[in-house]
Amino acid sequence: MKDIISISDFSKKEFTDVLAEADKMHSALQKGKALDTLKGKIMAVMFFEASTRTRLSFESAMNRLGGSVLGFAEPASTSMAKAETIADTVNTVAQYSDVIVMRSPFPGAAQLASEVSSVPIINGGDGSREHPTQTMLDLFTIKKEKGRLDNLKVAMIGDLKYGRTVHSLCKAFNNYFKGIEFTFIAPEALAIPNEFKKGKYHETGKLELEDADVVYMTRIQKERFADPTEYEKLKSVYKITPKILETMKKDAIVMHPLPRVNEIDWRCDSDSRCIYFKQAYYGVPTRMALIQLALRGGK
């Protein structure tokens, strides 16, 4: 493998390998060990759309591996995109680097880049389509916190219609793991599309989390609703509060891709089941593993 474009590109074995490698990286980080694995290597970040969280997570991963980072953080900070085609920009940046992380608002941009680039492309999110490293870090988080990726009761909450992270996570679970029981919790207008309804699942509009091992919370965006009063009503329904936490299993985990607005009450943060910031940390060892994988694949 050389490019990391879609979560569907991974074979079951590659999946397992990445998670195992991420675990090694995690151990090294916990020991505070400085790694020299990618000394002398350069990762370029080409962010045609600002995403500070994803960018810093990748930069942290590359720095932790001893490598260097260059690039641009948003379209306004590059003079390249204005002057030439994206293919020419990618082709040029590939001359300066060993691997490129690309973020774009346009679905398919990462795929296009991978077709012209002489170095591996990692998709850091291409619009509504894919964000494979987010899915991988979600899985790594579940693996670390629950000890397994099979036989789990997973509750997905919020905007299940448009949520890219939800879709990719469903796909990954359906393709590679077994014994997953989904509960899809969403207002009718934002219900999960049929293509993701596989295996055992249950749909509801109510926040029923008593059985869940994994609670995956996502934000409901105001812009999805024609009627703002509808949004205001739902906002308070799909909200995790200390009271809701009380109804949950003692060993459940609450995840969130962040940023959150108010769908998880900040008073929940001190509950040890609320691991969304730890989830952000797990992104670093996961991306370390993925950068290594991309570079090892060469091109």
Next chain:
Amino acid sequence: MKDIISISDFSKKEFTDVLAEADKMHSALQKGKALDTLKGKIMAVMFFEASTRTRLSFESAMNRLGGSVLGFAEPASTSMAKAETIADTVNTVAQYSDVIVMRSPFPGAAQLASEVSSVPIINGGDGSREHPTQTMLDLFTIKKEKGRLDNLKVAMIGDLKYGRTVHSLCKAFNNYFKGIEFTFIAPEALAIPNEFKKGKYHETGKLELEDADVVYMTRIQKERFADPTEYEKLKSVYKITPKILETMKKDAIVMHPLPRVNEIDWRCDSDSRCIYFKQAYYGVPTRMALIQLALRGGK
């Protein structure tokens, strides 16, 4: 100690330790020695207000110690601040780094950050309140150039009412050192607040610098005056020129936190007593010492 929020947080011993450590860093820099002290460590810069001088000084310090830097340079270049609370942003960036340098226009922002962050916070300036690393570098500069921090005649000039650097420097002198005689030189409207009038001091509206060992110049901002003609008049009164330099001691030093506009004539730059650019350099070893201190403190 773990967080560096206010100059008042330092004990006398910590003060002395930082200055001693800064001196070691200075020696290493002078020898052109590449340090590996913080190899594998990551400093995040979170600048919610642009301050290129402070940011580059910190980045230089971290690079000189062998560490890596990531972050954002101004609010416009981050997508995080827009989407979430500052507490969530800090909490997330802390997952990617070992120490955070934070700059904000809001007084108290660094304190707030230190309360939620899992890694040490260094205050890179929080509005009108504090800029402790600037004060530390000012003191280190005086120590290096005058050989002592006690028994000094210090003239403070310019906007003494609102000047954050002036206030912090006064506080540090008053708290930790003895035999300081201040001359506060300012127009009446910008006079030093009473709380800083401690020990031996003298207030005047005239630029009398004959006795000063240390001349600390600051900028008078036009916006402070309702009447622009008032500003124009004062601008030329509070200005160091070659002629003023002639009246000064042969071993005095002229400092300035920079940027200067025209309150020091550029023809003074070649006079060896005008050390403001050297002062900027001293910021690097000082911040090296402070970053090390923050990291050693852990959290």
Next chain:
Amino acid sequence: MKDIISISDFSKKEFTDVLAEADKMHSALQKGKALDTLKGKIMAVMFFEASTRTRLSFESAMNRLGGSVLGFAEPASTSMAKAETIADTVNTVAQYSDVIVMRSPFPGAAQLASEVSSVPIINGGDGSREHPTQTMLDLFTIKKEKGRLDNLKVAMIGDLKYGRTVHSLCKAFNNYFKGIEFTFIAPEALAIPNEFKKGKYHETGKLELEDADVVYMTRIQKERFADPTEYEKLKSVYKITPKILETMKKDAIVMHPLPRVNEIDWRCDSDSRCIYFKQAYYGVPTRMALIQLALRGGK
């Protein structure tokens, strides 16, 4: 030598030395060797005008040498330039770094910077005047691809009146190499100025490339024409297409400083004679050699 301001500053020996050093860097890069040559050194990028291509090329070069990079990528991302003179900004950044790469829209800015800076300045382009590292990489490209810098038939195409890269390349060829035969191909309004017409040359308005060893293509900018229909007409005349490639020598090379708009048809990219992206890569070893040269010269 310490500052690199103009291509005319180089002696013939320095020229030869840089190209030889660039070749060594190229070999190291091809072997994928991590260099530690500039470990602990800091390069500051001061880009008062965005030029992502030039900036990333320099950053890549510095990273490949084991050094660190700090600075700003465009005027909007610095708070310095607004507050103070450019001399003060340069003077300050020099306190934080070992070498400065400066880009400015103002002719002469790099020269001015070199006069006040305590560290070497490398000119990364100063308006219409100079861009010496671009010329050096163009020459290194020709040396590598054609095996020689003497006895070449060079066709220059496009905006030869205002094109900075064309002018500098002509100067370099005229000053240091022999047996060069130029063909200047441009519309009358954009003809090559008389000062560059030295040695053997031929002027034409037609795209005649049968004899050329080196084809140096540049963009014609719409803004140069009062009459837009004039531009539209010329646009298609000065365009390299697969059909034009057929008329060219089998061992010719097609160069372009990039970005291109449509003056080279993208269907040409797969032709091995079209080496403009390789040319971008050659910028990295060339700039590695130049950064080393600047640092070795000290100041």
